[in-house]
Amino acid sequence: MLEEVLSYLGIFLLACLKSIFPPVLGPAAGMSKLEIIIVTVAGLMTSVTLFTFVGEKIKKNIIPIFVKKPKKFSKRSRRMVSTWKKYGIIGTCFLTPLVLSPVGGSLLVSSVGAPRKQVFFYMFIFGVFWAVIWTFSVDYLIEVGLVTVKDR
Numbered sequence: 001m002l003e004e005v006l007s008y009l010g011i012f013l014l015a016c017l018k019s020i021f022p023p024v025l026g027p028a029a030g031m032s033k034l035e036i037i038i039v040t041v042a043g044l045m046t047s048v049t050l051f052t053f054v055g056e057k058i059k060k061n062i063i064p065i066f067v068k069k070p071k072k073f074s075k076r077s078r079r080m081v082s083t084w085k086k087y088g089i090i091g092t093c094f095l096t097p098l099v100l101s102p103v104g105g106s107l108l109v110s111s112v113g114a115p116r117k118q119v120f121f122y123m124f125i126f127g128v129f130w131a132v133i134w135t136f137s138v139d140y141l142i143e144v145g146l147v148t149v150k151d152r
Contacts, residue, residue, distance in 0.1 A: 015043020023134035040131035047102035055110035093122035
């Protein structure tokens with residue numbers, strides 16, 4: 001029982017960092033498709049909630065501790081700004097689970113001042129969308145034999 005709880009907790013924490021981890025690791029942990037989708041979306045939304053509310057505080061108070069002389073325009077910041085300008089809130093939320101991490105996407109939308117209600121709504125919608133796509137894609141790869149899963 002404890003092993004199972006720790007397995008779910010570990011996969012949930014990985015989902016907070018990158019949304020592809022639960023669909024890839026869930027079958028090996030013996031999780032059902034629904035459980036994988038729920039853990040994926042829960043991890044994504046936990047990161048989105050945390051970094052949307054504290055993103056600005058992290059930017060002002062924590063980053064200066066580690067970065068003494070921040071560059072005004074780094075490659076990364078230019079990419080984030082161009083992503084925001086090109087795709088807006090909907091496109092950024094769509095790309096967050098796919099390309100960006102939940103942390104990166106949340107910090108991006110919070111740093112440009114996107115409305116929180118819209119951020120939560122679109123992140124949830126696209127989080128569910130990508131969780132379903134990835135879960136069923138990995139399941140299909142397991143069924144056709146391209147990926148093998150050892151029983152626990």
